[in-house]
Amino acid sequence: MKKVFKISGIAIAVFILFSFLFLVYINRDTSKIRNYERPTIYFNPLISxxxxxxxxxxxxxxxxxxxxxxxxxxxxxxxxxxPGTDVYELQSKLGTSSTTVPRLYVAVEVEKVLKGRVDDKQIELCFALYDPFNKSDLFEMQPGEKFVFMIERRKDKPDVWWVASENRFIFKLNNNNTVYPACWWYDERYKKRFFNITLDELEKEFKKIDKLEKVPMYDEIPKEAWEKLREGENRNVEK
Known part of the structure; x- marks a missing residue:
């Protein structure tokens, strides 16, 4: 009988030990994810x-x-x-040929070129559609932080480059050379594909896509992503 109790005691102790180690691992992993910056969501950027x-x-x-x-x-x-654009038609109805729009300019040091050619060591990026009160999917982008941008040269200002993608496809670069896109926390598809992959792996993605003759144009946003976006919107309204 004593032997049975002894074995049972050892089994319970081992179970408690493994349970404790598992909880420590889960908490560590959760803390690690909490440390990642969630881009600010003020409104649903995909509705219009x-x-x-x-x-x-x-x-x-x-x-x-x-x-x-x-x-x-x-x-x-x-x-x-x-002339010939929707904006021109709208402006013509309003009786003016010009309009004032907000812009966000970000000066960056070019640390690496993953595609194309950029000769300058420092360039200025411009966000074409930017609302200072609706910084959808936008990282804080503090000085010293590194990001992966898809860009194209601005024709009216040769020294300036447009950010040539939605904000959700801006990647933040971690200190350990891994990346994640702005949409990592609400879109499971892109989280599985990009979250915490290395910069080298992301570069391979760009090179692989560049070799394709045709690529899908329109993105179907999953229902779950819409729901998480609304959660983000409500969270920021509460603040």
Missing amino acids: YRPLTFEYYAKNSQAVIVGKVVKKEETTETVQAV
């Missing part, structure tokens, strides 16, 4: 237009870079409407 795929942006961007943030600046610009 049909979103495009990662492949479409990767294929059609002129260059892809790793940029280290030097500074950022919010400003406004007067944009002249081009």
